[in-house]
Amino acid sequence: MPSNNYYPAPWGMNPMDMSLNSVATALPVTSGIEMGPSTSSGMNPYAYMGMSGDGSMYGMMGMGNYCQYGIGGAETGIIFPPKEIITLTKSVMYPPEPKDKPPTVRDRPLGCRTIFVGGLPEKTTEEIIREIFERCGEISVIRMSKKNFCHIRFTEECHVDNAIYLSGYKLKIENKDDAAYCNRVHVDFANARDDQYEYECRQRKAQREARHKEEQEAYRVPTPPPVVQYSDHEATILGEKLRGEDTFQEAVSILITWLERGECSKRNAGYFYSMIQSTNSRIRRLMIEKRKYEDEVNKAKIMLKQQMQGILLQFNEIGKVFSAASLQKVWDHFTKAQRKNIEMWKKQTEEIKNAYLEEVLNDRIEDEMDVSDDDSPNQLPGKGRNDELELQEELSKLKEECDSLKCQLEASQNELMVVRSEIDQKRDNADHQVQSLKQALQGLQHEILSLNQKRVKDEAELKELRISLSNIQNEARLIGLISTFLNVHPFGASIDHICSYLHQIDCTVRARGARDVESLMKHFPLIFKEVSTGIGASLEKKWTFSGFK
Incomplete structure (x- = not known):
């Protein structure tokens, strides 16, 4: 810094x-x-x-x-x-x-x-x-x-x-x-931030006060300047202002105020008459300006007709383009959206062209009806003249109604186009949403199928686990009973003796044979031990409990 x-x-x-x-x-x-x-x-x-x-x-x-x-x-x-x-x-x-x-x-x-x-x-x-x-x-x-x-x-x-x-x-x-x-x-x-913040607050407050003051000044209605009192000198000045282009409006308002106040008298009637005469002479100038502007308008109308003819030719060429694009050998190559746009453009072009042709036709009818009676060879006096004036007034009213209807038609067409575009957009959005929902539904269906398969698999596994658990419980019960029995017979017992004991204790064990019990005991060598006693024909196999050794 x-x-x-x-x-x-x-x-x-x-x-x-x-x-x-x-x-x-x-x-x-x-x-x-x-x-x-x-x-x-x-x-x-x-x-x-x-x-x-x-x-x-x-x-x-x-x-x-x-x-x-x-x-x-x-x-x-x-x-x-x-x-x-x-x-x-x-x-x-x-x-x-x-x-x-x-x-x-x-x-x-x-x-x-x-x-x-x-x-x-x-x-x-x-x-x-x-x-x-x-x-x-x-x-x-x-x-x-x-x-x-x-x-x-x-x-x-x-x-x-x-x-x-x-x-x-x-x-x-x-x-x-x-x-x-x-x-x-x-x-x-x-x-310091505090100093900067307070300074900005003061600046914003000053700006708000300045804006409030400007708004008050803007909404203040300016009072019109006071009208000067009548005098011969002011009347002379006012007469000069009535002849000017820029000061005429102000001078007319002052003259109206003087007349409404009753300033006119026999003594100054000549001044007021000259001022009124100056006001009347202004009409001649206005009529000249009116004819000048009418000539300019007529020239502009002629130029407009010439330009509109060229525009009509271009509309025709554009219509031919859309017609050629609508041929079957060309039409099949476009997509659905492209066909839709081409049809909409073709329709808009035809509507604009028809509206222009209608406007040209109305202008020609109006030009034919605007012919004055002074130009016609057979001029009807009196009542015929009044009837013609009434017809002209009626025609002007119809023309105004036609113009208003045209404006309403254009507005309705524009609104219709906007509504169509909104409907098309909503339809596209709805189609997109439907497609997305379909995809989501398909995904959910696949997920539900996978969950059902998983559930069936889990139920089968659970069933197997329950069966194995019941088998384990039965085997554990048998191991406990056998252990209790062999603990009472420390010198061992034969497999038949053990099976007869088990059949007496629990009837559910009867389904198991000596081989099953013997295979179960062989699976646990740390708990049960097989011992052979005797020699030759007196050889005998016995099982002892070795869980505490």
Whole structure:
């Protein structure tokens, strides 16, 4: 952002509007006089601040030791008083040296009420900041930061100029020279959203007020200018205005007002007669203009007929194009939409052509009926003349009705075309929706079929699982019964003995034979163990329970 050197005038005046002599006369001699701080618009609070020894007030600024610094540097030729030391309660502000380069600031944003204060020492507190800047103007809020800078928002825009005056001062806290207590302060304009929003609100309010004022001015009915009182001099001027082209309308209204007021008398009747005669002579000019315009209209009609004949020829050629396109050997190659458009275009062309032919025919009939009786060889006096006038009036009325009917017909045709296009569009949309619904229905049908197949498959699997579960339960029951029986016979039992026990316990087990029971026990070698006892013919196989081994 471009920057410029800027220091506000310490005495609250615009330095660009001052000369060297005005500076000397603008500054009062304040040595030895105590003055309080001022926060008014355009005033610098450090211009006239107390006596130099007072800790609660700022240092006194005298008239001596002027140096050249400020707006634009030394090139401007403006002389300002030097900046003085500012003594505060917990800190001291030392001004920059006259030879130092003036600090640069950015362009002032619109509606700026916030400043940026950078280069603060680490030991700077909000209390010290408020003590330094509160005499520039009323502070709205101070936003401190951990990175040695802060933002200060004032209640008025003019207070920002007073704060910018402190840019370049060296802040020393508790009169210590350490880096944590001492540093040079930089004050600059800040681009705050709150300031921009309030400025835009004020601008919009001003624009609304301006628009409201313009609307009130627009709706205000202008009052007509007052009519001048009658006098011989005004009558002479009015007679000249009645002869003019631009002033005739205004002059006629004044003449009507005078006649309605009763200004005409025997003494000035000659003036009024001459003005009325001037008004009557205007009729001759109007008739000449009427004949001139009628001639122009007739020429335009002739030209229109010639142009319309060419248009009719083009309509015929266009109709031939549509007729040729409607031949069977050509018609079959077009799509349904293309045929529909060609038929619509052909129909529109025929309607326009028929309307034009009807209009031409009516114009010819009207031209034949507009022939005057003065041009006819057999002129009928008296009643025949009146009858003809009545017929002409009737004809004019019929013509007006015909024109209105034509307009209504055209309007109805246009509405019909619009309705047709809307119906076609709705039909296309309905067809599209039906197609989409059909596709969605087909998808749902496929999905339902797949779900039914899946359901049948799941039911078969569930049935198998139930059968297997019942078998498992039966086998588990048999295992439990066999285990209980063999636990009572620790030396084992034969398969026949086990089966007879099972048949006694549960009749449902009778369906199982010795082979089934023996195969079931062989499936669980960790629970049941087959043991052979005896030798030779006395060899015997027994089953024992080994689940606890």
